[in-house]
Amino acid sequence: MTSAVAASPARDASSGVPVLQLAAVRAGYGRIDVLHGIDLDLRPGEVFALLGPNGAGKSTTLAVSSGQITPTSGGLFLCGRDVTGVSPDALARAGVCLIPEGRGIFPNLTVAENLRMATYTGRAYHHVLDLAFAQFPRLGERRKQTAGTLSGGEQQMLSMARALATEPAVLLIDELSMGLAPIIVEELYDHVRRIAASGLSILIVEQFAHEILGLADRAGIMLHGRLLHTGPPASIADELADAYLGADHAAPRVDSSQ
């Protein structure tokens, strides 16, 4: 890979340069390939929902997008620039932020200490706290509480607050709803809805589609490490049952709206 700026293969004048793009990405763990040629693009201000059953490769896609896993072939592009192989911390500092599955907080640190971790981008601690508590006032009330003793929903809020305090340009969210009661999930998705309305580009991974399809601009279904269908949420909703039940083994289909 060279340091030269490489043009994105899917650069499209009509839709603008994608903020994030995966081009023919193959990746995995050790000798085991999990992704078998993923093509995905996230446009500025767009919410893209990546759906699929357990083991489909959704989290691996996010790991590649955040630089945690380097593709064995294919490329990761940001704003049209090939950034394959760039370290995850450099991508995070640039503005690509991942909210990992299982919240990814430090359970034995307090809420405020967890938020201090978001100062790696160079933002002042008080600025990070102000941002976080303005969006999640409940965390302000619990700033001295050990994060591990928060409820599941509050832990997820803390994870989101820490991510948003870095003022990311691209937000990657992995299984926000995991292990949470439906009412809490609804509350969290209200937050995501507000974040999306501010114009942030969001790639969100979910196993269950009900909430996420309501707020996504586009969606895609992953199965066995391949992106089978992408398109408007309405069209994806029809395909979901087939994909989950394994009835659809057709060739990958991409909606013309791309």
Add this chain to the structure above:
Amino acid sequence: MNDENTGAGGTMSSSRLAQFEAEVAKLKVTGGGANPERLGSRWGIGLTIVGFVVAVIAWFSAKDSADVNTILRSEIFAFIGVGIAVVGIVIWVRNSLTRYMRYWIIRLVYEQREQTEQLIQALRDNK
């Protein structure tokens, strides 16, 4: 929700997008491999083998010769071979250790998280 390329509120704020593009342009693209430690270990093993082969060839060359100059040349080759082998072993050890430490620290993080969760659960159960 957000219709692309629309006005206010519809897309990522243009200043943030421009800032992001500038940050991305500054990134140093190294083209890092999918598993740098594994590649490093292989290079280490390869260099070690090459070094030993050079040293063994030099030894046989010196053994079969009565000419002092040839013996001296072979000796120099043997030293170079041993040097290459030592460098290879160092590279292999360094990469193997990095690999091991990476897994070790991940394991520690997970274990610590697991223990904290168990402790919190125990505290909740005793309430």
